[in-house]
Amino acid sequence: MPDESRLATADRPLVFAPKPSRAPPSSAIGPIAWMRANLFSSVSNALLTLLGAYIVIVVFAAIINWALVDAVWEASNRRECLDKVGRAGACWPGVIAWIPNLLYGLYPKDQVWRINAAFLMLVVWALPLWLPGVRSKLAIGLSAVLLYPFPASYFFHGGEQDLLWTALIALGLAAFAWVWLTTFSERFTGLSFGAFVARVTGDAEQPEESARLRARIGYAVLYLAALALAAQWSLSEVPTRYWGGLFLTLVISGIGITFSLPAGVMLALGRRSHMPFISLCSTAFIELFRSVPLITILFMFNTMLPLFLPVGVEVNRLVRAIVAVCLFAAAYMAEIVRGGLQAILRGQYEAAAAVGLGFWQSTALVIMPQALRIMIPTIVGNFIGLFKDTTLVSIIGLFDLLSMARAVGEDTTWLGLFLEPFFFITLIYFVFCFLMSQYSLNLERRLGAGQRR
Amino acid sequence: MKKSLTLLGAASVLFAMTGADAGAQQTLAQVKQRGALNCQVGLPTPGFYALSADGKWSGLDVDMCRAVAAAIFDDPDKVRYQSVTSAVRFTSLANGESDMLSRTTTWTAVRDSQLGLEFVGVNFYDGQGFLVPKASGIKSARELDGATVCVLTGTTTELNLADYFRANNMRLQAVTNENVNVLVETYLGGGCDAYTNDKSGLAARRSAFPTPDDHVILPETISKEPLGPVVRHGDQNWGDIVRWVLMGLIEAEELGVNSRNLDEMLKSDNPNIKRLLGVEGNIGQGMGLTNDFMVRVIRHLGNYGELYERHVGANTPVGIPREESLNALWTKGGLMYAMPFR
Numbered sequence: 204m205p206d207e208s209r210l211a212t213a214d215r216p217l218v219f220a221p222k223p224s225r226a227p228p229s230s231a232i233g234p235i236a237w238m239r240a241n242l243f244s245s246v247s248n249a250l251l252t253l254l255g256a257y258i259v260i261v262v263f264a265a266i267i268n269w270a271l272v273d274a275v276w277e278a279s280n281r282r283e284c285l286d287k288v289g290r291a292g293a294c295w296p297g298v299i300a301w302i303p304n305l306l307y308g309l310y311p312k313d314q315v316w317r318i319n320a321a322f323l324m325l326v327v328w329a330l331p332l333w334l335p336g337v338r339s340k341l342a343i344g345l346s347a348v349l350l351y352p353f354p355a356s357y358f359f360h361g362g363e364q365d366l367l368w369t370a371l372i373a374l375g376l377a378a379f380a381w382v383w384l385t386t387f388s389e390r391f392t393g394l395s396f397g398a399f400v401a402r403v404t405g406d407a408e409q410p411e412e413s414a415r416l417r418a419r420i421g422y423a424v425l426y427l428a429a430l431a432l433a434a435q436w437s438l439s440e441v442p443t444r445y446w447g448g449l450f451l452t453l454v455i456s457g458i459g460i461t462f463s464l465p466a467g468v469m470l471a472l473g474r475r476s477h478m479p480f481i482s483l484c485s486t487a488f489i490e491l492f493r494s495v496p497l498i499t500i501l502f503m504f505n506t507m508l509p510l511f512l513p514v515g516v517e518v519n520r521l522v523r524a525i526v527a528v529c530l531f532a533a534a535y536m537a538e539i540v541r542g543g544l545q546a547i548l549r550g551q552y553e554a555a556a557a558v559g560l561g562f563w564q565s566t567a568l569v570i571m572p573q574a575l576r577i578m579i580p581t582i583v584g585n586f587i588g589l590f591k592d593t594t595l596v597s598i599i600g601l602f603d604l605l606s607m608a609r610a611v612g613e614d615t616t617w618l619g620l621f622l623e624p625f626f627f628i629t630l631i632y633f634v635f636c637f638l639m640s641q642y643s644l645n646l647e648r649r650l651g652a653g654q655r656r
Numbered sequence: 657m658k659k660s661l662t663l664l665g666a667a668s669v670l671f672a673m674t675g676a677d678a679g680a681q682q683t684l685a686q687v688k689q690r691g692a693l694n695c696q697v698g699l700p701t702p703g704f705y706a707l708s709a710d711g712k713w714s715g716l717d718v719d720m721c722r723a724v725a726a727a728i729f730d731d732p733d734k735v736r737y738q739s740v741t742s743a744v745r746f747t748s749l750a751n752g753e754s755d756m757l758s759r760t761t762t763w764t765a766v767r768d769s770q771l772g773l774e775f776v777g778v779n780f781y782d783g784q785g786f787l788v789p790k791a792s793g794i795k796s797a798r799e800l801d802g803a804t805v806c807v808l809t810g811t812t813t814e815l816n817l818a819d820y821f822r823a824n825n826m827r828l829q830a831v832t833n834e835n836v837n838v839l840v841e842t843y844l845g846g847g848c849d850a851y852t853n854d855k856s857g858l859a860a861r862r863s864a865f866p867t868p869d870d871h872v873i874l875p876e877t878i879s880k881e882p883l884g885p886v887v888r889h890g891d892q893n894w895g896d897i898v899r900w901v902l903m904g905l906i907e908a909e910e911l912g913v914n915s916r917n918l919d920e921m922l923k924s925d926n927p928n929i930k931r932l933l934g935v936e937g938n939i940g941q942g943m944g945l946t947n948d949f950m951v952r953v954i955r956h957l958g959n960y961g962e963l964y965e966r967h968v969g970a971n972t973p974v975g976i977p978r979e980e981s982l983n984a985l986w987t988k989g990g991l992m993y994a995m996p997f998r
Contacts, residue, residue, distance in 0.1 A: 615708075615974065
C-alpha cells in the first residue's frame, strides 16, 4: 500500500517554502531602536538630546510646580495666598473668582445663560455638516453664516423688537428648524424637506406643480410658526457696553472672520478685473487698509468717527470696532485670495471658457474651488492672526479677554495678581488657535490640497 | 497717574477741538435726554476706579461720576462707564463720547489751555515718590545716585524722574515698562533698586507685596499731581455742575453734613448748611439742577471724607492716611477747600 501522504507530496509541485522569518532583534525595533536611530545616532546628537530633555524638564517642572504643586486653591484674597506660599505658587482663587468676568465680561450674571444658549445653538446648527447622509450641506452652511446672526444677536442684545427685526429673527429661527427637519428627512427618507412635505401631504401620483405648492405651504407654515415664536420672544436688553471677555473676543473675531472671506474674494476679483473703475476702487481700498496698522484704523473709527456725526447721533462703540476689524481683515484676505488666484494656471481659465462657462460660472465652479484649496493654510493663518489681533480693541475701551485679565491684578482683593490670569487666558487662546489650526490641517487632508496638484 | 498723550492722541485732540464746539452745548440736556451720564474712567486702578470680580466699578473717581449722576437724576447708578487707555482719554472727551472724565488726571497748564479741556477742581492731591527695600538702608531720594529705578513708560512720571535726577546732579538708570504689574515684579525680583510712581499708587502696590513691611516709601515728593475731574471746553454750565458737585462734597464735610445725619441737618439753622442743602437759595436751579441736588448726592454717597475713607483711606487695601496730608480739609492743615456756597 503506497504511502498516501508521500504520494500527495510527490504530486505537488516542488515549491521553496521559506521558514517563517525570525523577529527582528530587539535592537532594531521598538522604542529603543527608534531612540537610537533618531535621538542618539551620534555623540553630538546624544548630547543635544540630553540638553533638550534637560531644558524641557526644568521648564515644565518649574511651571508644574508653580501652577499645580505649590499653588493655592482656596483663599479669599491675595494676601492669604501670599501668606501661604509667597510668590512661589500660583494663586488660583483670584482667577476662579474672575472666571465669569473673563468669559462674559460685565454681562449681567443672571443673563449669562443667553450667551451659552446662543453658542449652543450655533453648534447644533452646524452639527448636520458633519453627519453622513445629509445632502443639503451647502444650504445648511450658508444658513448658519447668513441667518444665525439674527437670533444670536437677539440672544446677546435682547430688548425691543420692531417689525423688521422680528421678521429677521423669525427667519433665523425658521432656518434653524429647517436645518434639523432637513437633516432628519434626508437621513431617514432620503428626501429633501420640501419633497418630504409633499410626500406626506399627498400621494406621489399628483402632478409636480401641486407637490411644489404643498412644499411651499410647508415652508410658509414653518416661517409663520417661527414668526409667532419670535413675536412672543422677549429678553431684557443688555447694551453692548456690558459685553466683554472671551464672549466679546469671539463676537468680534467671529464676525471679522465670517465677513472677511467673502469680502476678500470680492475684492480680489475686483482687483483682477478688467473693468478699470472696479479695479481702481478695489486696489485703492486694499492698499489703503493694508498700509495702515489695525490700531490706527480702530482709533480712527472709534474716536474720529463721532466728530463727523451730527450731535446726539451715537454709533455703537462695538459696532465701530467690528466694522474697523472687518474692513481691515477683508483687505488682507483680498491679497491672500489674489495670491491664490495667481497660482491657477491660465489653462484652467481657458478650459472653463472653452466649455462655455461665463465669468461667474468659471470663477465659482472652476477657479475658486482650486484656489481656495491651496490657500487654506494662509487663510487659516490669517484667521488665527485676526483672532489674536482683536486684543487691540482694549485700547478703545472694550473689555476683551486680555483687558479683563489685566483688570484682575487691579482688583483690590486680588491686587498684583497678574501672572495667573495671563496664564489662564494663554491656555484659552492656545485652545482656540490650536483648534483652528488642527481644523485647517484636517480640511487640507480631506481635500488633498497637498497632493492633488 | 498722568500718562502723557501719545503723538497720535495729541494730534487727534487738536483735530478734535475743531469739532468740539458743535457737541459742547447743552451737555446737561443731552445727559438728561439719554437718561445716563457718560463718565470716562481709566483702565482699572485700585482705589480710584477699580473693577471687582462681580463686575462693579468702584473708587474715589467712580464716586465722582456717581455724585454727578445723583445730582442730576437722584440715582447714582445712572452712569455709563467708559474705560479707555490714557492715550485716547482726551480725544474720547473731545469727540463727545464722554460727558466728563474722572480718572486721576493731573491738572497742568498745557492740558488746561491747549487741549480744549476744562479742569473743574481737585479731588485728590498726589505726588510722585519712591519705594525702596528697607534692607537697602536708603533713607532719602538724594541717596539714589546711580540707582536703577523702575518707572512707567510714556508718562509724566518718567519725565519727573529724569527732571529730579538732573536737577540734583544724580545719575539715573531707568527700567521702563508700560505695565505696573510687570514693574512691580521686576522690583520684587531685584531688577531695580527703587520703584517710582504716584505715592497713592506706591502705597496700594506695597500692600500687595509678600512682605509689605520690608519696603519703605521715601519721604521726598518730587512732583505735584493735583488730580481732578475734567470736562470739555465750551459748555461752562456743565463745567459748573461738575465743579459744584465736587465743591459741595468738600463743603459738606467741612460743615459736618454726612449721609447719616443728613435728615437732622436738613432742619439745621446754620445758613451755610441751608444753602448747601438747598433749603434756602436757588443755587441748584441756577445751574439747571434742582435746589436739593447736594441732598441727593450726600444721601446716596456721603461727603468727601466718607468717599475718601471708603476707597483710599487708611482702612482700605489702598491705605493712604488722610491726616496731615494735602487731602485733609484746609481746617486741618490740608488743601481741601471749597469755595463758598452762596
